[in-house]
Amino acid sequence: MNLAPIGHLRGPFAEKFGTPRQPGLVPEVEAVVELLAPWNTGDAVRGLEGFSHVWLLFGFHLNDPVSPARSTVRPPRLGGNERLGVFATRSPYRPNPVGLSLVKVRQVLPDRLVVAGADLVDGTPVYDIKPWLPWADRPVQGEREGGGFAGAPPESQLEVIFAPGVEGHPLAPELKQILSFDPRPAYQRGDAGRLYGMAYAGHEIQWQVDDKKKQLQVVAIRNSIDKGPE
Amino acid sequence: MNLAPIGHLRGPFAEKFGTPRQPGLVPEVEAVVELLAPWNTGDAVRGLEGFSHVWLLFGFHLNDPVSPARSTVRPPRLGGNERLGVFATRSPYRPNPVGLSLVKVRQVLPDRLVVAGADLVDGTPVYDIKPWLPWADRPVQGEREGGGFAGAPPESQLEVIFAPGVEGHPLAPELKQILSFDPRPAYQRGDAGRLYGMAYAGHEIQWQVDDKKKQLQVVAIRNSIDKGPE
Numbered sequence: 001m002n003l004a005p006i007g008h009l010r011g012p013f014a015e016k017f018g019t020p021r022q023p024g025l026v027p028e029v030e031a032v033v034e035l036l037a038p039w040n041t042g043d044a045v046r047g048l049e050g051f052s053h054v055w056l057l058f059g060f061h062l063n064d065p066v067s068p069a070r071s072t073v074r075p076p077r078l079g080g081n082e083r084l085g086v087f088a089t090r091s092p093y094r095p096n097p098v099g100l101s102l103v104k105v106r107q108v109l110p111d112r113l114v115v116a117g118a119d120l121v122d123g124t125p126v127y128d129i130k131p132w133l134p135w136a137d138r139p140v141q142g143e144r145e146g147g148g149f150a151g152a153p154p155e156s157q158l159e160v161i162f163a164p165g166v167e168g169h170p171l172a173p174e175l176k177q178i179l180s181f182d183p184r185p186a187y188q189r190g191d192a193g194r195l196y197g198m199a200y201a202g203h204e205i206q207w208q209v210d211d212k213k214k215q216l217q218v219v220a221i222r223n224s225i226d227k228g229p230e
Numbered sequence: 231m232n233l234a235p236i237g238h239l240r241g242p243f244a245e246k247f248g249t250p251r252q253p254g255l256v257p258e259v260e261a262v263v264e265l266l267a268p269w270n271t272g273d274a275v276r277g278l279e280g281f282s283h284v285w286l287l288f289g290f291h292l293n294d295p296v297s298p299a300r301s302t303v304r305p306p307r308l309g310g311n312e313r314l315g316v317f318a319t320r321s322p323y324r325p326n327p328v329g330l331s332l333v334k335v336r337q338v339l340p341d342r343l344v345v346a347g348a349d350l351v352d353g354t355p356v357y358d359i360k361p362w363l364p365w366a367d368r369p370v371q372g373e374r375e376g377g378g379f380a381g382a383p384p385e386s387q388l389e390v391i392f393a394p395g396v397e398g399h400p401l402a403p404e405l406k407q408i409l410s411f412d413p414r415p416a417y418q419r420g421d422a423g424r425l426y427g428m429a430y431a432g433h434e435i436q437w438q439v440d441d442k443k444k445q446l447q448v449v450a451i452r453n454s455i456d457k458g459p460e
Contacts, residue, residue, distance in 0.1 A: 043301035047318035050378030071273035087359040088277035129317040148280030
């Protein structure tokens with residue numbers, strides 16, 4: 001089956017590094033699904049305003065090329081050492097690299113959908129929008145519920161602090177939430193003094209981690225279009 | 231993006247007619263996802279046994295050809311008259327005809343997965359299996375929840391009774407559940423005396439509906455391979 005995008009996601013996360021690994025971890029971060037023709041006249045979303053949440057089916061378009069997909073992957077949550085079956089994980093490296101995210105519906109417009117809680121990089125191709133059905137999309141009341149090795153959300157692992165000069169920045173509250181999940185790959189933990197950076201909401205963000213104190217300090221928040229000296 | 235099946239569903243529903251319109255309506259009906267090579271060695275499902283539920287991404291392979299897909303559809307739940315946006319429904323007639331169903335995990339074997347509650351026709355191509363994550367795949371506790379026009383499961387609309395000769399048949403309990411949802415298209419309701427049939431679990435099932443009494447009577451349950459006279 002061949003899938004064609006019905007829209008693209010526009011949001012603050014400009015790259016994979018730093019983007020939350022599952023939806024709902026940063027519940028207030030907003031994004032927009034921009035619909036493509038012929039789905040952008042308002043007809044295709046008629047009735048959607050009655051739903052609190054929708055599923056987005058999307059493509060993992062930033063995957064490094066791995067060919068063919070492997071049967072096992074190493075989930076970051078397990079420290080990157082243990083291998084699990086790809087169908088037991090939500091890894092982006094899947095036989096068919098389609099992702100699934102539940103997001104909140106904030107606003108329904110003829111050619112776009114404003115959503116909150118998305119864990120998707122800006123530019124992500126969206127293949128389908130499906131309404132969340134409260135009675136079909138969760139276990140029946142009383143059924144056993146088990147989330148395997150991923151039964152609980154990742155704990156916020158780091159205390160996020162801000163260097164003088166960037167404290168009080170308008171982006172500080174959401175950065176506090178996003179960076180607390182420690183975007184570093186497991187093998188870089190303990191690499192003291194290293195400077196990390198990511199692009200977020202039109203800004204370049206830089207930080208350092210003190211692994212002993214479990215503290216992350218944001219040292220710079222720079223407008224990406226400001227090309228002059230600091 | 232091009233999707234290739236990673237397996238096929240094998241189950242009792244032999245045709246679209248009579249197959250439940252959403253998962254979980256017939257929670258005890260079992261089906262099997264038969265994995266295709268190279269995903270059938272056991273590696274790809276390692277760790278899946280810890281999860282109570284999985285998502286199946288599958289193809290609506292029995293759609294009548296409609297080309298191109300339309301922006302609006304007529305949900306059976308609204309009597310087949312009102313048009314809603316395709317992204318506000320779970321209609322199989324979608325721009326990208328990929329379906330999403332939550333099913334219970336009953337047994338994990340190297341080359342197959344036994345599941346319960348699937349609303350899928352025998353032979354359905356499966357494109358992905360994703361573990362259900364209790365903390366990411368449902369609204370956050372306390373968030374507003376709304377299911378629009380489909381906020382509640384369809385009510386069982388018909389009392390299902392069995393004619394003498396078929397009462398006590400081993401398939402009777404599950405047929406009672408399946409047929410109570412009234413598989414007829416809305417425009418055929420009220421068509422008294424008409425004989426309906428479907429293939430189910432290797433049997434031909436026949437019934438009639440008395441719309442005044444809201445009663446469905448199963449009149450025959452015949453083994454499909456029994457070719458002799460009744």
